[in-house]
Amino acid sequence: MSARIRSFAAAAAGPALLAALVLLPPLLGRPFHYHLGILVGINALLALSMQVMLRINQLSLAQAGFMGLGAYASALLTRDIGLPFAAALPLAGLLPALLAGALGPVLLRVRGVHFVLLTFALGEVIVLVFVEWVSLFGGNNGLLDIPPASLFGTALRAKPAFYALTAATLLAALALCRWMTRGERGMIVAGLAGNEPLLQSLGVDALPHRCALFAFSAFLAGLAGSLYAHYFGYISPEAFGFWTAVNALIMGVLGGVTLLLGPLTGAVLLVPLPELFRDAIAYQRLFYGLALMALLLFLPRGLLGVLRASKGSTP
Amino acid sequence: MRLEIEGLSVRYGAVQALEDVSLVVPSGTTTAIIGANGAGKSTFLKAVAGLVPPQGGRILVEGRDLAALTVEARHALGVVLCPEGRRLFPDLTVHENLLAGALRRKGRAAVAADIAAVYDRFPRLDERRGSLARNLSGGEQQMAAIGRALVGRPRLLLLDEPSLGLAPGMVRVMADAIRAIAAAGVTLLLVEQNARLALTLAATGHVLEAGRRVLSGDAAALIDDPRVRDAYLGGAETASPASPEPARSW
Amino acid sequence: MLTQVLLIAAMSSALYMLLALGFTLIFGILRIVNFAHGEFVMIGAYAVFALTSGLGLGYAAALPLAALLAGGLGLLAERALFRRYAGDELGGMIMSLALAITLQGAAAVLFTIDQQSVERPVTGVLRIGDAVLPKDQLFVAGFALAAVAAFHLLVQRTRFGLALRAVAQDPETLRLQGVSPRRLYPAAFGIGCLLAGLAGALTAPLYTIHPYMGETAILKAFIVVVLGGLGSVPGAIAASVLLGVTEAAVSTWLGVTAATLTSFVAVMAILLVKPTGLGGRA
Numbered sequence: 001m002s003a004r005i006r007s008f009a010a011a012a013a014g015p016a017l018l019a020a021l022v023l024l025p026p027l028l029g030r031p032f033h034y035h036l037g038i039l040v041g042i043n044a045l046l047a048l049s050m051q052v053m054l055r056i057n058q059l060s061l062a063q064a065g066f067m068g069l070g071a072y073a074s075a076l077l078t079r080d081i082g083l084p085f086a087a088a089l090p091l092a093g094l095l096p097a098l099l100a101g102a103l104g105p106v107l108l109r110v111r112g113v114h115f116v117l118l119t120f121a122l123g124e125v126i127v128l129v130f131v132e133w134v135s136l137f138g139g140n141n142g143l144l145d146i147p148p149a150s151l152f153g154t155a156l157r158a159k160p161a162f163y164a165l166t167a168a169t170l171l172a173a174l175a176l177c178r179w180m181t182r183g184e185r186g187m188i189v190a191g192l193a194g195n196e197p198l199l200q201s202l203g204v205d206a207l208p209h210r211c212a213l214f215a216f217s218a219f220l221a222g223l224a225g226s227l228y229a230h231y232f233g234y235i236s237p238e239a240f241g242f243w244t245a246v247n248a249l250i251m252g253v254l255g256g257v258t259l260l261l262g263p264l265t266g267a268v269l270l271v272p273l274p275e276l277f278r279d280a281i282a283y284q285r286l287f288y289g290l291a292l293m294a295l296l297l298f299l300p301r302g303l304l305g306v307l308r309a310s311k312g313s314t315p
Numbered sequence: 316m317r318l319e320i321e322g323l324s325v326r327y328g329a330v331q332a333l334e335d336v337s338l339v340v341p342s343g344t345t346t347a348i349i350g351a352n353g354a355g356k357s358t359f360l361k362a363v364a365g366l367v368p369p370q371g372g373r374i375l376v377e378g379r380d381l382a383a384l385t386v387e388a389r390h391a392l393g394v395v396l397c398p399e400g401r402r403l404f405p406d407l408t409v410h411e412n413l414l415a416g417a418l419r420r421k422g423r424a425a426v427a428a429d430i431a432a433v434y435d436r437f438p439r440l441d442e443r444r445g446s447l448a449r450n451l452s453g454g455e456q457q458m459a460a461i462g463r464a465l466v467g468r469p470r471l472l473l474l475d476e477p478s479l480g481l482a483p484g485m486v487r488v489m490a491d492a493i494r495a496i497a498a499a500g501v502t503l504l505l506v507e508q509n510a511r512l513a514l515t516l517a518a519t520g521h522v523l524e525a526g527r528r529v530l531s532g533d534a535a536a537l538i539d540d541p542r543v544r545d546a547y548l549g550g551a552e553t554a555s556p557a558s559p560e561p562a563r564s565w
Numbered sequence: 566m567l568t569q570v571l572l573i574a575a576m577s578s579a580l581y582m583l584l585a586l587g588f589t590l591i592f593g594i595l596r597i598v599n600f601a602h603g604e605f606v607m608i609g610a611y612a613v614f615a616l617t618s619g620l621g622l623g624y625a626a627a628l629p630l631a632a633l634l635a636g637g638l639g640l641l642a643e644r645a646l647f648r649r650y651a652g653d654e655l656g657g658m659i660m661s662l663a664l665a666i667t668l669q670g671a672a673a674v675l676f677t678i679d680q681q682s683v684e685r686p687v688t689g690v691l692r693i694g695d696a697v698l699p700k701d702q703l704f705v706a707g708f709a710l711a712a713v714a715a716f717h718l719l720v721q722r723t724r725f726g727l728a729l730r731a732v733a734q735d736p737e738t739l740r741l742q743g744v745s746p747r748r749l750y751p752a753a754f755g756i757g758c759l760l761a762g763l764a765g766a767l768t769a770p771l772y773t774i775h776p777y778m779g780e781t782a783i784l785k786a787f788i789v790v791v792l793g794g795l796g797s798v799p800g801a802i803a804a805s806v807l808l809g810v811t812e813a814a815v816s817t818w819l820g821v822t823a824a825t826l827t828s829f830v831a832v833m834a835i836l837l838v839k840p841t842g843l844g845g846r847a
């Protein structure tokens with residue numbers, strides 16, 4: 001293979017993989033496949049939101065809480081205020097983004113492990129508020145009877161329609177992330193990850209950029225929450241707790257932390273996993289944990305990372 | 316303990332810190348390496364101690380190649396580095412820092428005797444034995460660092476800039492201590508930016524420039540060598556023995 | 566009333582110390598945030614359950630055995646899983662999450678997800694004036710404090726403890742003294758997990774036991790170490806007392822939720838003023 005063909009292949013591999021994954025449920029065509037596709041999409045969005053922060057070397061465990069905020073906001077706005085879904089979806093992203101943007105200047109002064117612990121606490125506080133503020137959020141029972149998503153007056157009750165919505169949202173989010181990591185913006189993001197003194201010497205004030213990225217990550221998580229709420233029709237606090245964040249993190253790591261398609265790949269691998277262990281419910285968590293440990297030990301750079309490395313191109 | 320270096324090269328990424336340096340430190344002598352900031356002096360000592368892997372060349376102690384030995388194993392042989400910037404454990408007391416120097420050793424009584432000898436040599440340390448290392452003055456820190464190295468029972472002691480940032484009086488205290496250590500039979504490799512001090516203490520000197528050994532000779536002769544005088548001793552004038560130096564990150 | 570609140574405060578402070586000291590020890594030495602720390606509490610509790618109900622041992626024998634079991638498993642985990650992550654904070658954290666999931670799954674398989682309980686070895690109350698103090702709480706508080714004191718002596722008075730403190734402060738310089746940090750990792754991890762297991766074994770008769778009980782424990786450990794400064798032993802002790810007393814007081818007079826919220830808000834506020842925690846140095 002000439003170098004040209006090889007670089008073309010490398011450039012085409014990503015879009016081809018993406019297209020194949022997106023088209024998989026329609027090709028298989030069963031409702032169950034659409035169902036899995038929707039779950040994969042929602043999880044991939046959350047994992048993507050986590051990856052935005054990982055790109056600047058910050059692990060935020062508050063993302064599941066942000067997802068919950070989006071879910072509750074979207075549910076309450078459509079069910080109790082009667083806002084159309086088309087307006088509730090972006091608002092469900094904006095609300096957690098505002099919260100993240102407001103807390104950012106405080107939280108992002110902290111780095112490394114302390115940031116992880118702090119966002120862990122923030123996530124727990126958010127869930128605690130859902131549980132305790134019963135009159136608004138319904139306490140441990142959560143919210144029921146959330147209206148289905150609808151666009152242009154048509155309810156997206158059928159699974160293929162909702163799948164299309166999920167896939168479109170995810171593609172838009174991926175496009176945004178790609179835009180964010182290219183060109184001058186990409187240089188700033190890379191600088192935030194590795195070399196902040198360099199950024200400062202270039203006259204770039206780091207904190208506002210970090211806050212903007214934190215808000216953007218919360219925005220993506222909020223979108224995932226809205227889709228979740230309208231797909232299932234009910235929500236409860238425990239869906240947005242610590243382990244949801246952990247699962248999203250694991251998806252990102254599994255796929256490859258620095259790769260745009262890493263979170264989606266991780267979601268494709270992990271979301272159907274419980275279905276495989278259906279017959280062994282009692283063993284599900286054990287197998288899941290063991291599989292994870294094995295992956296971490298034997299593929300420490302993630303699946304896509306390994307494929308990339310074996311092709312010899314730089315990530 | 317005889318140290319022999321053959322063609323030593325070390326690089327950090329793109330920076331070639333040492334290139335093809337060879338020299339010999341005969342057993343029981345004091346040898347000085349002088350050179351400007353960034354010449355590669357600390358790197359040289361770190362390579363001997365095993366902290367940085369050489370890119371090429373051999374390091375032999377008593378004829379034995381150290382390549383396969385870890386930092387810890389070299390310490391057990393008696394190759395002890397007293398690092399630049401002292402590197403005391405900041406939240407341990409002076410006494411605990413000295414004890415830390417003997418962690419490898421067995422035999423409480425012998426360790427206690429060695430620590431007592433350090434307190435004899437530096438009475439000031441004895442007064443401050445209960446203070447946290449972080450609260451010591453620069454001179455006290457240097458005493459503690461040398462004391463900690465001595466408690467490790469060195470046979471080849473690598474001293475990295477013991478006079479760095481010290482007041483003239485304190486530099487004299489260090490010089491006396493170094494002479495006493497040498498008199499006790501410890502082989503010494505002394506790295507200094509304060510060339511005059513180093514060359515008065517040593518029998519032999521080597522000059523490093525940008526990672527290469529450019530000059531070697533009898534220490535007394537080097538002090539009078541015009542090349543050394545111009546570059547490292549501040550011309551014909553007497554250099555101030557204490558050249559205050561900002562702390563470096565490595 | 567006040568005496569009871571004080572007893573509760575003393576008991577939870579001492580238990581938080583057990584949790585947080587181990588957690589902070591592991592972080593201080595291996596630089597690993599052990600998200601599976603709560604699972605070692607769970608192991609200690611289940612071990613007591615299995616040894617007493619399954620093998621018919623007395624509690625007095627089961628208590629130390631359970632702690633040792635947790636410590637031994639911690640030692641193994643360091644060897645098999647964590648060793649390679651020394652210095653890689655994110656990698657170690659993710660591995661500890663995988664371990665937490667695995668241990669929860671293993672507990673669910675071995676013991677089902679039903680809640681279990683252990684018979685109280687100490688019963689009755691102690692009356693001092695008009696205060697009524699349950700003896701089991703007194704026992705837990707006393708035993709936990711004794712264990713903390715023993716840990717303190719180990720760290721402050723022994724050569725091993727000196728090496729632990731030195732490696733936490735500057736691993737490279739410890740190597741220059743001829744001691745390999747890697748030789749200290751297994752013991753540090755094991756002792757940390759042993760303390761967690763001890764906390765679980767001590768509280769087994771007081772609370773119900775289930776595979777997911779570790780989450781509450783790690784939450785508390787987090788709050789304490791963030792308050793006290795990660796890796797700081799005096800900080801962890803001070804923060805444990807602070808959290809134990811605040812929780813006991815607030816939950817008595819305002820309810821449990823208010824207590825949890827208060828501790829979260831306190832953590833955020835303190836980190837705002839001092840990002841490295843109370844005992845942390847920049």
Ligand SMILES: Nc1ncnc2c1ncn2[C@@H]1O[C@H](COP(=O)(O)OP(=O)(O)O)[C@@H](O)[C@H]1O
Nearest residue numbers: 327330332351352353354355356357358359565
């Ligand atoms: N850890 C390191 N990483 C990269 N470069 C280094 C490192 N340590 C030293 N250097 C470089 O190697 C050269 C020699 O440094 P050093 O041995 O510290 O010199 P000296 O001790 O003579 O001042 C310098 O150019 C310095 O910038």
Ligand SMILES: [Mg+2]
Nearest residue numbers: 356357358399
């Ligand atoms: Mg130097």
